[in-house]
Amino acid sequence: MFSFLNGKSPFDEAEEKLEAGETVNGRPKLPQAPIMGWQDGVFLLVLIGLIVGGYYYYQHTKQVSAETFAKCDSLYVAAETNAAKYVEAESCYNETWELSFVSDSMEILRQNRLGSIEDLRNHQKDLYADAMGALAARDSIAAYNIVNNYKGPMLLNRGDAKDWNNIANSEAIKASIAAAAARADSIAKAKAVADSLAQVAAELRAKAVADSIEQANKKASKRKRKKV
Amino acid sequence: MSESIVERQEKIRAKFASFGDPDDKWKFLLDLAREHKGMDAALKAEKFIIQGCASTMYLVPKFDGGKIHFEMDVEGGTTNPLISRGLGALALQIFNDMAPADILSVDPTFFQQIGLNVGLSPTRSNGFASLLKQIYLYARVFDAISKK
Numbered sequence: 276m277f278s279f280l281n282g283k284s285p286f287d288e289a290e291e292k293l294e295a296g297e298t299v300n301g302r303p304k305l306p307q308a309p310i311m312g313w314q315d316g317v318f319l320l321v322l323i324g325l326i327v328g329g330y331y332y333y334q335h336t337k338q339v340s341a342e343t344f345a346k347c348d349s350l351y352v353a354a355e356t357n358a359a360k361y362v363e364a365e366s367c368y369n370e371t372w373e374l375s376f377v378s379d380s381m382e383i384l385r386q387n388r389l390g391s392i393e394d395l396r397n398h399q400k401d402l403y404a405d406a407m408g409a410l411a412a413r414d415s416i417a418a419y420n421i422v423n424n425y426k427g428p429m430l431l432n433r434g435d436a437k438d439w440n441n442i443a444n445s446e447a448i449k450a451s452i453a454a455a456a457a458r459a460d461s462i463a464k465a466k467a468v469a470d471s472l473a474q475v476a477a478e479l480r481a482k483a484v485a486d487s488i489e490q491a492n493k494k495a496s497k498r499k500r501k502k503v
Numbered sequence: 504m505s506e507s508i509v510e511r512q513e514k515i516r517a518k519f520a521s522f523g524d525p526d527d528k529w530k531f532l533l534d535l536a537r538e539h540k541g542m543d544a545a546l547k548a549e550k551f552i553i554q555g556c557a558s559t560m561y562l563v564p565k566f567d568g569g570k571i572h573f574e575m576d577v578e579g580g581t582t583n584p585l586i587s588r589g590l591g592a593l594a595l596q597i598f599n600d601m602a603p604a605d606i607l608s609v610d611p612t613f614f615q616q617i618g619l620n621v622g623l624s625p626t627r628s629n630g631f632a633s634l635l636k637q638i639y640l641y642a643r644v645f646d647a648i649s650k651k
Binding site for chain 1: 526529530533557582583584585586622624625626627
């Protein structure tokens, strides 16, 4: 232990004794009370090492967390304009479960953003179920429209995503849609012709009615003149 | 004397009314989730899973001494569904260890009234609604049993 009770440091004391010629077995006499034992010194060094190391480790984990969350945040923000980024943002936030340090505000952000992505996934799952229902009801055009009207990210699992893409890119459905469109087009054209014919007929009828009224009026005025 | 269900509701209402920052509600739910003790793995049977929750939420009832005791836990696979667990813990703060009639006396819109649903994702809102439905269902069943 430290010993300054006589107002001198043990080193000064040893030096004085050496100068005074005090020796033990031909060697200078060492001070009686050392500053500390070597075990205490080692313990102190280990303790300081642990504190300093712990502090730097804590700072390092904080830094790693901040960087990872910043990366996830930028992906999530980018996803608002590019929906495909939601998958990357989700996977980024899922990686944060491994981090040693997560503050409350990071946790809130992570929970809410993963929750929002889960909502998007559930929405797509609902649409997927509707599309499969339409297919089961042999309404492939409705299924195609459901799938192709969806503008969000692909968040389905691999199997469902495969079904989804099959519907979205089905050549058979595209062909039947084109055929239906062509049918609708020809029906519309036929209807236009029929409408115009009907219009002509109506005009002719109206003209005939007008003519007959005019003739009747002329006859009536002739009769009037004869009477006069 | 133990707290009545009305006192419990008022306490929660006052807590929510004291939130100044939107994050306070989330912090409160995170704290509830962290404080909540899970349940014995042996109790986690499929029949106790709440249907309609995105996470796997277990709710195990026990009817003893005229009161229903609930054990609740949430599992989220690789994720840690703290908000869902916090929501479950919040529900239990009101309903746990209460008589079935007391549980049934709680207005189902209570949580909406205090603003819990504000900012809550639709998936979690639906999950929470499913949890409440299950609690009321157990209460009705145990109420009928206790009246026999």
